[in-house]
Amino acid sequence: MLKLATSQWKKDKKTRSGATLRQLPTANHPCKTSPLDQLAALVLHGQTGNLQIGQEQLSSTKPQNCKRIVVLGAPRVGKTSILRRYLRDGFVEEYNPTSEDFLRKLFRIRGETYQIDILDASRERDFPAKRRLSILTGDIFLLVFSLDDRSSFEEVCALRAEILAAKSKLTKSVPEQCAPLRVPLLVCANKVDLLESERAISQAEVLQALGEQCAYFETSAKDSTNLDKLFETLAKRGGLPTETGPSQHRKVSLRSYQAMRMERVMGKGTQTPCGALYPLARRPSFSTDLRQVIGPHTTRKSGKALEKCQIQ
DSSP: OHHHHHHHHHHHHHHHHTSOGGGSOOTTSOOOOOHHHHHHHHHHHHHHHHHHHHHHHHHTSOGGGEEEEEEEEOTTSSHHHHHHHHTTOOOOOSOOOOSOEEEEEEEEETTEEEEEEEEEOGGGGGOHHHHHHHHHHOSEEEEEEETTOHHHHHHHHHHHHHHHHHHHHHHHTSTTOOSOOOOOEEEEEEOTTSOGGGOOSOHHHHHHHHOTTSEEEEOBTTTTBTHHHHHHHHHHHTTOOGGGSTTSSEEOOHHHHHHHHHHHHTTOSOOOOEEEEOTTOOOOOHHHHHHHHHOSOOOOOTTOOOOOOTTO
């Protein structure tokens, strides 16, 4: 119903904007609005208000405080369940395949604003170019496999190698980035709540394959085992405050968040860390992500061949 109302409102607005001046209503002949138009106006007014709040918040966030977490792994390993715990939305027993989820959470911590984008790129495993672009634009990586599925661990090992190789290649293509490569990457073995007899891979095997330098956690999204430690390490390795962890801040609505932010700007209110989900978050277009990787447009000299794109 809301989609129909919104569509009708936009259609009517476009028709009215293209009409001639003599077709506009005068003071003696006021224009009547239908209930459908009124409903659409209310819906869009609410969405515009939320969008304005989000845009004001994003414009005030420092670039170094904006991070994108990319979550990768095989299907049915519990990626979405872990993210639900991260966002404090609880655990859902029923499995629903995720095509792609893009979430955004805004934080106010010790006077600073932070924006965390979370990309759950579950089906990008079938599209190497899309997956490569997600890797190149990601800041922090969470790789998830299930302890009862050895093939999911093998996939995580392959993804880890792909991430390190892609980031290394991207760094070499930028001359000023000559520091040693350090990719904030965590590996999560989910479903540790299963019986020992159901476990398909041992901890010793995992540590041997990943090496001692890799951050590794055995978790359970069902009963929250080790999730606090996982999120705390995720924040530290990604250059984020530990208060971004789900148990370290107060979860509020977007409007309450904005009100508290304005109170602090005016020198009022408390300094309690808080965070709010941005409901209208949409993943940037692939062209936007691509421009972020290859840099701003530059004029190509005639006769010079195009360089090979880094995502290929």
